[in-house]
Amino acid sequence: MSTAFPDTIYAVQHLAFEDLGALEDVFYQQGFRVRYFEAGVDDLTKAFEHPGLTIILGGPIGVYETADYPFLQQEIDLLKARLEQNLPTVGICLGAQLIAHALGAKVYAGHAKEIGWSKLQLSSQANNILSPLEGTPVLHWHGDTFDLPEQAELLASSELYPNQAFRKGNQILALQFHIEAAADSMEKWLIGHTCELRKANLDIPALRQNNSLFASALEDKAAAIFSQWLKTLIER
Numbered sequence: 001m002s003t004a005f006p007d008t009i010y011a012v013q014h015l016a017f018e019d020l021g022a023l024e025d026v027f028y029q030q031g032f033r034v035r036y037f038e039a040g041v042d043d044l045t046k047a048f049e050h051p052g053l054t055i056i057l058g059g060p061i062g063v064y065e066t067a068d069y070p071f072l073q074q075e076i077d078l079l080k081a082r083l084e085q086n087l088p089t090v091g092i093c094l095g096a097q098l099i100a101h102a103l104g105a106k107v108y109a110g111h112a113k114e115i116g117w118s119k120l121q122l123s124s125q126a127n128n129i130l131s132p133l134e135g136t137p138v139l140h141w142h143g144d145t146f147d148l149p150e151q152a153e154l155l156a157s158s159e160l161y162p163n164q165a166f167r168k169g170n171q172i173l174a175l176q177f178h179i180e181a182a183a184d185s186m187e188k189w190l191i192g193h194t195c196e197l198r199k200a201n202l203d204i205p206a207l208r209q210n211n212s213l214f215a216s217a218l219e220d221k222a223a224a225i226f227s228q229w230l231k232t233l234i235e236r
Helices: 023-029 045-049 071-084 094-102 186-192 194-199 204-235
Strands: 008-013 033-038 054-056 089-092 107-118 138-146 153-157 165-168 172-175
Touching (some): 008 045, 023 033, 071 094, 094 172, 186 194, 186 204
Antiparallel strands (some): 153 165
């Protein structure tokens, strides 16, 4: 690992069981350490001023709910400053929505819940970092969506939502879907999100079965994607 690139990855959590999942082992194998920050509890300043990679994870709250969750406004302000400095940043689900908002795009409630496993439609531009996901089902778990920020490059869409992933330059990556989903951790999602699942009348045994069918393949593809992306960050 380059001595110029920090060897600790900071992860901002909004929900205890939505962690780095399968990506954590990928980072350890690449020689990184991981430190978590709890949004709404910890001071996030250090995480957002970190010169190395910071990852903003998912959660059930909305970007626009700052009146109910005041910490979100500080998080958004810190994120805006981070993105202006073009520091390496990944957003997953809520994290992607926060990045879109911080870049000036609209984030809003979608027309339908997108929860479950399905394939992406990948954009056809050269060097799409998500190209290993071609034909691979990924885990979706969201109700909000966002417009594509100006100067951002669309990477993927789904049948329900056109904006599933984008990047801005080579340092900023936003993923609406859960690329970090791990084969051995779905049960805590099914328990923790039971109210949402029942309200949406979703088939919990089917979600569990699809996880057993698809999660291992996603883990392999996620490892390939992030191993390559980390390499480009370190070498830059």
